[in-house]
Amino acid sequence: MGGDHGPAITLPACRRLLERHADVHLLLVGLPEALKGFVHERATVVPASEVVAMDDPVEVALRRKKDSSMRVAIQQVKDGKAQAVLSAGNTGALMAIARYLLKTLDGIDRPAIAYPMPNALGGATTVLDLGANVDCTEQHLLEFAVMGSALDSVLKNKPQPTVGLLNIGSEAIKGNEAIKKAGELLRSAADAGDLNFIGNVEGNDIFKGTADIVVCDGFVGNVALKASEGLASMIAAFLKQEFSRNIFTKMAAVVAYPVLSAFKKRADYRRYNGAALLGLRGLVFKSHGSADPFAFEQALNRAYDAARNHLLERVQARIAHAAPLLTGASAVPVSAAAPD
Numbered sequence: 001m002g003g004d005h006g007p008a009i010t011l012p013a014c015r016r017l018l019e020r021h022a023d024v025h026l027l028l029v030g031l032p033e034a035l036k037g038f039v040h041e042r043a044t045v046v047p048a049s050e051v052v053a054m055d056d057p058v059e060v061a062l063r064r065k066k067d068s069s070m071r072v073a074i075q076q077v078k079d080g081k082a083q084a085v086l087s088a089g090n091t092g093a094l095m096a097i098a099r100y101l102l103k104t105l106d107g108i109d110r111p112a113i114a115y116p117m118p119n120a121l122g123g124a125t126t127v128l129d130l131g132a133n134v135d136c137t138e139q140h141l142l143e144f145a146v147m148g149s150a151l152d153s154v155l156k157n158k159p160q161p162t163v164g165l166l167n168i169g170s171e172a173i174k175g176n177e178a179i180k181k182a183g184e185l186l187r188s189a190a191d192a193g194d195l196n197f198i199g200n201v202e203g204n205d206i207f208k209g210t211a212d213i214v215v216c217d218g219f220v221g222n223v224a225l226k227a228s229e230g231l232a233s234m235i236a237a238f239l240k241q242e243f244s245r246n247i248f249t250k251m252a253a254v255v256a257y258p259v260l261s262a263f264k265k266r267a268d269y270r271r272y273n274g275a276a277l278l279g280l281r282g283l284v285f286k287s288h289g290s291a292d293p294f295a296f297e298q299a300l301n302r303a304y305d306a307a308r309n310h311l312l313e314r315v316q317a318r319i320a321h322a323a324p325l326l327t328g329a330s331a332v333p334v335s336a337a338a339p340d
Contacts, residue, residue: 001029001030001031001034001048001051001069001070001089002051002052002054002069002070002087002088002089002090002289003054003088003089003287003288003289003290003291003296004054004088004289004290005290006034007030007034007035007038009088009291009292009293009296010088010296011028011035011037011038012293013293013294013296013297013300014026014028014038014043014300015038015040016293016297017297017300017301017304018040018042018043021304023308024042024304025042025043025044026040026042026043026044027043027044027046027073027076027081027082028043028044028045028046029045029046029047029048029069029072029073029076030045030047030048030051030069031047031048031049031051031069032045032047046072046073046076047072048067048068048069048071048072048073049067050065050066050067050068050069051065051068051069051070052065052068052069052070052071052089052090052093053090054089054090054289055090056090056093058092058093058096061090061092061093061096061097062093062096062097062100069089070087070089070090070093070094070097071097071101073085073087074097074098074101074102074282074284075101077102077282077283077284078101078102078281078282083283083307084282084283084284084285084303084304084306084307085098085282085283085284085285085303086274086285086286086287086299086300086303087284087285087286087287088286088287088288088289088291088296088299089289091113091131091286094277094284094286095111095113095132095277098111098277098280098282098284099111099280102280102281102282102284103280103281104279104280104281105279105280105281105315105316105319106316106319107143107319107320107322107323107326107327108143108147108279108319109139109140109143110132110133110136110140110143110279111132111277111278111279111280112128112129112130112132112133112140112143112144112147112148112218112277112278112279113128113129113130113131113132113218113221113275113276113277113278113286114126114127114128114129114130114144114147114148114151114275114276114278115127115128115130115225115272115275115276116272116274117206117207117225117228117272118207118266118267118269118271118272119206119207119208119209120207120208120209121208121209122266123156123209124272125206125207125209125211125212125213125214126148126151126152126161126212126213126214127166127206127213127214127216127221127224127225128144128147128148128213128214128215128216128221128278129144129216129217129218129221130218130221130222130225130275131218131219131221131222131225132218132277133217133218134217134218134219135217135219136178136217136218137178138178138179138181138182138184138185139185139326140217141165141178141179141182141185141186141215141216141217142182142185142186142189142322142325142326143279143319143326144215144278145163145165145186145189145195145197145213145215146189146194146195146315146318146319146322146326147278147279147315147318147319148161148163148213148215148278149161149163149195149196149213149318150278150311150314150315150317150318151276151278151306151311151315152212152213153314154305154306154309154310154311154314155302155305155306155309155311156212158212160196161196161212161213162196162197162198162210162211162212162213163186163195163196163197163198163211163212163213163214163215164197164198164199164200164201164205164210164211164213164214164215165179165182165183165186165197165199165200165201165214165215165216166200166201166202166203166206166214166215166216166220166221166224167179167183167200167201167202168202169200169202170199170200170201170202171200172199172200174200175200179200182215183199183200185325186215188325189322189325192322192324192325194318194321194322194325195322198210198211201214203224206224206228207228229269232267232269236264239260243256269288269295270291270292270294270295270298271298272298273287273288273291273295273296273298273299273302274286274287274298274299274300274301274302274303275287276302276306276311278315279315281312282312283303283306283307283311283312285299285302285303285306286299287299
């Protein structure tokens with residue numbers, strides 16, 4: 001029901017997913033009248049009487065709209081009726097409701113948003129956090145690295161994906177205190193065999209594919225994401241303007257069409273749609289609100305792959321293995337006065 005276009009976009013994508021995967025059963029949660037036209041033997045409509053609007057404050061979505069499609073959908077995961085949930089709706093509301101209903105995993109203080117960004121190697125670099133946590137401690141960054149490693153090991157089939165810490169330089173001495181301490185924790189995790197940490201990386205390394213996973217706080221991650229989206233849109237606009245300038249440039253565009261088409265396909269953000277909300281006791285995925293049917297289908301595929309490959313169990317296993325480090329990172333020294 002969420003997103004900029006609602007069922008007009010989500011339902012065609014759902015039908016394509018059902019056609020591609022014979023083992024999928026979908027629970028379509030929303031207003032019954034909006035979903036009544038969708039009929040499939042492996043799809044069930046779960047009614048909800050309310051919808052969380054894209055501009056609804058978090059407190060409204062969480063406390064007042066208790067029968068919203070978003071909340072009912074997440075409840076299906078909590079009750080064990082669904083293995084994963086996908087929404088294109090309000091990101092803040094989705095995170096708040098998911099955290100309230102599902103709770104965080106043992107050893108995880110804060111969930112994080114992980115999103116794949118295209119790189120020069122033809123794949124994608126997983127970046128987290130992308131906005132769920134504006135202020136992060138070194139412990140949170142370690143948690144993100146552990147969860148991101150589990151995500152990539154499932155979706156990219158890489159047992160030991162590489163992890164980089166986003167910084168203003170590759171040297172260990174650079175960055176603020178939280179980044180420096182996070183680097184120490186990540187190196188300790190690498191020594192213990194919990195992570196494949198390669199050190200600090202810079203912003204351009206996201207697009208070079210230097211590391212499979214790049215860890216940062218939500219403020220930096222969101223700025224990096226929005227800046228890259230803006231740059232991609234600007235380049236596309238420039239190309240369109242230049243090739244449309246006159247009859248000669250239009251003829252050049254015809255000649256260059258195969259190259260332009262291949263470039264557009266490689267840089268198409270729709271292929272990477274579907275952010276994972278990691279650290280919860282259930283699989284929750286977020287689609288871009290402006291997604292078209294193709295983009296929403298990619299997000300459905302990511303949720304399907306995560307459930308089929310037991311992402312939640314793998315995240316829990318990695319957290320359990322790294323528990324001594326996570327516990328040690330969260331421990332706060334306490335001084336006690338000696339008795340007189």
